[in-house]
Amino acid sequence: MRKSGDFEYDDLQGLVRFAYGKLPETCFMLLNIADASAAKQWLSNAPISNAVSTDPLPKTALHIAFTVAGLRQLGLTDAVIESFPDEFIVGMSGDESRSRRLGDVDENAPTRWQWGGDSDNLPHVLLLLYAEKNAINNWRKTVEDSFFSTAFTLLKELPTTDFRNAEPFGFADGISQPLIDWARQQSTDAHDRDSYSNLLAIGEIVLGYPNEYSQYNPRPLFNPKTEPAAMVLPNAEDQPALKDFGRNGCYLVLRQLDQDVPGFWQFADQASDHDSDKRQQLAEVMVGRHLDGSPLVAKSKIDIPGIDSNDANNLFTYNDDPQGLKCPISAHVRRANPRTGEMTPGHSNWLTRFLKILGFCNKRPDDDLVASSRFHRLLRRGRSYGPVLSPDAALKPDAPVAERGLQFICLVANISRQFEFVQNAWVMNSKFGGIQLERDPLLGHRRQLYDGDSTNHFNRSDPTGLTQKICALPQFITVRGGGYFFMPGLRAIKYLAALPNHGSDKVS
């Protein structure tokens, strides 16, 4: 087995390995490429951060990702583009059916987005700058050298604010993340994965490595004989004669999500008869964690691979709470990661396992309705934006209205099986896990079903069987923009920077 020290961290963009908690200031820029050759010149010298860990920690970081339009603009040919998956090529907003699937309808519809919703405002490049306190402006000046201003036009600067490890509703965020199995020590065979593990195959986040199916995702590969420029690229692990453009790259999903903080807390207040304890409880069961981030369910009795046994905030599954008495099935974090293994909990031998495969031996009628988590994990890297508003201030009738929310970012190796699945089958699905007519209480739109059944409910199970039904939930979160990006490995960036200029861009 390889050691983690063997991993090519120097070819990986650091954002995959680090969340930069110590670099609170950020500047997220959506750029269009105005001059491809200047862009490539800038790219060839850009101080893009790799994933090698340093001591002391870095004081700044820079990351870059491209939409399909951006890659085209740099001169990647159609033939190469075609070896990316459809969802990346078509884009987040490029197909009505995808929008329906993601819940980007009504208020969330791409036609209403501030960016990324139609062809006029599609970015080419996403640039992410991170710096220590009060240092972002200087870092920005360094990055924006003379090539930069010729190369790019600024489509939009995405606002961000340092919320100190919380999100605008006031909940602690950034607590649960999959732990990437850099050393490839965990078996991906289904027989070894009956129960939940937080350790995740590299290929679930980074291209060019085996994923949880022990397979390599499709990505552009080059034959160095016909494409000598590809010599700078790493070899494809599964096809060593070919060069791998995807290796150490991943997809970056960005969604600008507006949060109605006064709306959220005022609704919680009104639904709990203005009782402050009940209000907080209600908000907490909608999220699925306490305000301080601690879990709603009891600590797991067994170890969970990939979670430190002292990490009280993460050492849990929902195995002992099948009805959602402690944490409602519909709660945001329970939907976003149901912490399920390959099999439902509780079998002792091969015979019961076999019977379960045949569909028998389940304890409850609603058992086994939710897919196994490991194929649907997201590595989250979002940052909040807008003026901070505490829950108490949000309750005041004159609470200041402002644009605030989350620049939601997640990194994945398969957009449709990971981000889109979570968003569609888990978050927006009104029948998730056998529940009745509820979408994610935080994230969901509230559009009714085809025949008119309303979905604006949130149900809290109770041991007496008397479910507490909270009705007429408003929509708290509205999509303001979004896009699918590819965040290449550093050698792939070198390859891009060396691409020949085509046609009109040619410097004469």
Add this chain to the structure above:
Amino acid sequence: MKPQSTFMICAAVREGQLESLRDLLRSMNISHKKNGLVNPDNSLIPFSRFPNLHMARLVIIEATTADDIKAFGLEPKPWSPTLAFLGDIDGDRNDFFDQLVELAEQGLTQIFSFCIGFPDANSNTLKHWLQTHDVVPDANYINWLGRTVKQVHEEAALHQCLAEYLPQAVDDVRHNTTSPLSLQQQLRQSLLSYVEMQKQTGRLILTAPECTPCRWQLRNLLHKIGIPLVLLLLLPLFLLIAPIFLLRIRMLEQSDPELFIRPTREHIKQLSAQEDWYVTNQFNVFGYVKPGLVRLLTFKFILLLTNYIARHIYNHGFLTRIKTIHFARWVFLDDNQRVYFASNYDGSHESYMDDFINKVGWGLNLAFGNGIGYPRTRWLIKEGAAREHQFKYSQRRHQFPSEVWYKAYPDLTATDLARNHRIRLGLEVRQASDADISEWLSLI
């Protein structure tokens, strides 16, 4: 119990008529769209007027992937695009055909006039023509044997009625502190008497199940015993040939050409335009059986078993680990050279694929591993679907849209139907303990 039956009327489309037929079929849809959602009150086949019809669809089966057989060194045989009208109904098929003729003779005549052999000299009535063009599936799956459309609607109404009344019942019970009964028991009583009242005023109907037809019972019993009996008799023979057979299969698995062809974006777009409107989606795939007797026999045998277990074991809410399929069928066409699979499943396509790969990959491998284009399997059950991208490409490539699709209860999933039924059972059967009553109340 009134068992369901199924129908699938197939006829080849006349040359040059395909597009006009498509136009006609699409005119049945809401705003003539390609999303396939039928207007249930359309004038050609007014589906809403068939009280026994669960789901139905009209599809045009085309051999879009026929050239794949060239990889095996064979030339594709001609296949004329075929119109199929299929669905799942309560009760006897012939009664349904009578209804079809009564309510949609004109529309069906108009539709089938695009087909070769319609009208045909030997069938003097439409009903007879339908009967002679009906194709029986090789395997058929019904989520819940004997659950009628009527029952689905009645039980959904019951659930809704109880859900609306429950808060008031809780209020009443909490105010009545004198009762010696527990909260749960009082609530149950209160709900029971409310339901009685609603029934008496006619606002709620809960029809008792019909008796199961004797002929059906007899035939079902014969099937239930007969198949294992025949298999038992053939067992020595099976054991004898099994080693050679397995070896041969294993060789084929290694030598069969693998196809890794990506579906076009246009095709995916066409398919997804029909998805995620209801909580349920429809699904059609069509392709070639791999050449050779070994493959065909394996496929046939697996479908025979599938049909058997679906009919006698998996007939109450789940098909192995999958609880999201309402109806499904596997049909050999064109002299057993090609196979068609159709289903109605809850949730998105991506989650259906997740179920396929992670929950029943082995079952899919057993059957579709014998189809051209399916990713390579090992010992019939291993790998196959777990070659994720090959599987997904191949699945999408062989999938095709429905022209017209009808579902009698668009907002209800199979899980909903099972829950509503449990709510009803809870009314009829007394629970043993307060905890059981709580469990029942939590369903409401």
